Amino acid sequence: MPTHRVHPQAQAEEVTPFSVAEEKPVNLNHEKGTSYRQCQTASKQLGFLCDDLTTCLPPSLLCNRQLDCNHGEDESTAYCGQMPSSLPQNLLFQCPNQKSWTYIDKVCDLRNDCGDCSDESDLQCPTCSGWRCNTVFFADCDCIPKERCKDGIQDCADWSDENTCA
Numbered sequence: 355m356p357t358h359r360v361h362p363q364a365q366a367e368e369v370t371p372f373s374v375a376e377e378k379p380v381n382l383n384h385e386k387g388t389s390y391r392q393c394q395t396a397s398k399q400l401g402f403l404c405d406d407l408t409t410c411l412p413p414s415l416l417c418n419r420q421l422d423c424n425h426g427e428d429e430s431t432a433y434c435g436q437m438p439s440s441l442p443q444n445l446l447f448q449c450p451n452q453k454s455w456t457y458i459d460k461v462c463d464l465r466n467d468c469g470d471c472s473d474e475s476d477l478q479c480p481t482c483s484g485w486r487c488n489t490v491f492f493a494d495c496d497c498i499p500k501e502r503c504k505d506g507i508q509d510c511a512d513w514s515d516e517n518t519c520a
Contacts, residue, residue, distance in 0.1 A: 390433075390442050399459050400445060402428060413445035413457040447473055464499055471495035485519040487512065 391403035393410035401410040404423035415422045417434035427433075431440075438446055438455045447461045449468035456467035462479035472478070474495035482497035487510035489498060498509045503519035510516075 392444075395459075397459075401459075402442070402445065404428065412459040413442075414459050416441060416445065416457070447478075449473065464494070464497055466493045466495050485510070485515055487514050 391407070393401045393403035395401040395410050395412050397412075399412065401412055402416055403410055405425045405427050406423070409423060411422050411428055416428050417437060419429065422428050433440055433442075445458055446455050447458050447468075448455050450470065450472050451468070454468050456473055460467050461473045462483075464474065464484060467473045471492075474497060476496070479497065484497050484499040485503055486497050489496060489509055490511055491509065494509060498515060500519070502509050503515050506516070508516060510519075
């Protein structure tokens with residue numbers, strides 16, 4: 355079982371247990387009446403509390419085909435059986451097209467998960483952790499990582515990533 359509880363494609367952030375785990379059952383409104391416990395991850399986002407009551411997982415670790423909770427509840431059919439409807443809805447971001455979704459910890463991660471940039475829009479992400487501009491690559495939406503500033507490759511339509519980005 356991995357000790358580092360971060361999805362390989364997620365930002366490299368260690369998830370620490372929520373020291374004062376507050377149990378907040380949420381009814382998922384499906385056949386088995388399954389509920390889950392909410393917790394707060396190290397990055398202060400809503401998470402999934404494992405049965406050990408100390409491990410708090412970022413939502414994107416649910417149903418990723420890796421056992422991140424000691425008892426495997428993060429991969430149980432109760433949550434992973436009919437995705438996304440079987441998942442706790444407050445751990446999901448529903449894209450405006452109503453066909454796509456992503457986990458809430460994937461919103462504002464500089465990746466266009468919805469395909470229309472709605473998960474990376476100014477409305478969802480008022481602060482850009484990189485450089486905000488009209489990008490030439492649709493996958494970037496309107497915010498590029500700072501590492502791509504002054505790298506000799508045009509990312510912004512006005513070349514601001516090469517000329518003025520700091």
